[in-house]
Amino acid sequence: MTEPQILYEGKAKILYPTDDPNILLTRFKDDATAFNAQKRGTIVGKGEMNCAISSHLFQMLEAKGVPTHWIDRPATNEMRVRAVKIVPLEVVVRNIAAGSLCRETGLAVGMELPRPLVEFYYKNDELGDPLLTIDRLRLLQLATPEQIEQLRQMALQVNQILTAFFQECGITLVDFKLEFGMDAEGNLILADEISPDTCRLWNQAATDPSQRVMDKDRFRHDLGNVEEAYRQVLERVLAHPV
Numbered sequence: 001m002t003e004p005q006i007l008y009e010g011k012a013k014i015l016y017p018t019d020d021p022n023i024l025l026t027r028f029k030d031d032a033t034a035f036n037a038q039k040r041g042t043i044v045g046k047g048e049m050n051c052a053i054s055s056h057l058f059q060m061l062e063a064k065g066v067p068t069h070w071i072d073r074p075a076t077n078e079m080r081v082r083a084v085k086i087v088p089l090e091v092v093v094r095n096i097a098a099g100s101l102c103r104e105t106g107l108a109v110g111m112e113l114p115r116p117l118v119e120f121y122y123k124n125d126e127l128g129d130p131l132l133t134i135d136r137l138r139l140l141q142l143a144t145p146e147q148i149e150q151l152r153q154m155a156l157q158v159n160q161i162l163t164a165f166f167q168e169c170g171i172t173l174v175d176f177k178l179e180f181g182m183d184a185e186g187n188l189i190l191a192d193e194i195s196p197d198t199c200r201l202w203n204q205a206a207t208d209p210s211q212r213v214m215d216k217d218r219f220r221h222d223l224g225n226v227e228e229a230y231r232q233v234l235e236r237v238l239a240h241p242v
Helices: 046-063 100-105 134-140 145-168 226-238
Strands: 013-017 023-028 031-034 039-042 070-075 078-082 089-096 112-122 171-182 188-191 199-203
Touching: 023 046, 046 070, 046 078, 046 145, 046 226, 089 145, 112 145, 134 145, 145 171, 145 188
Parallel strands: none
Antiparallel strands: 013 023, 023 078, 031 039, 070 078, 089 112, 089 171, 171 188, 171 199
16 A cells, blocks of 8 residues: 655644545654754654544534634544645743743743733744744734734633643643644634644642653653653543543
8 A cells, every 4th residue: 555645744743635625634743853853853652642632622622612623533643634724823822931931031930921921933944933023923924913813812712721621631731832724715723733742731730840741841851751741641631521
């Protein structure tokens, strides 16, 4: 059996066309990257775990009124999705100070923000995915002012839903990255994935700063037990029906 044609291959997923031009097949990989792919490795079972977590969360968000590209999960590491034209922006929502926010501002790690912070990053590996100001967004014309506001509101809606959901799982949603795309009808919908690769997640039962980490930071900073952290997230997520 020949391997189907690859439409696009990214750091964590491969996209394949299907017989329907409006539907794509996404295959999740075990490959892991960090620091704009300067660090590379493998997290055993990551593809299957992230596919299962993302599928569950997309279904949950759909049930609560958030339009997504998710259709179904035909295999353990594969997801069928609606074809979209990706908006070249990464929308980051932060609830607690961590990562680059602390490095760039001097805020203390773990400081709870007075309100969720929404940031836009240019989805461009060659430029290092830089943080964009509103004026730079307008200059680059990556999205219309109306789309930017819609992205902000949708990101805040997703944050509210996910924060409550992860709270039920005993997990703190520190921050996360979202990607959006335009479907065949011109609607803005949530795309990509939602997983420990794209979220910063802290175990509420742990107090030690290194032990509480349940996301890709364990790989980034060589904290060990990466697969086990992902597996814990998977088990807790699936324990809560959609």
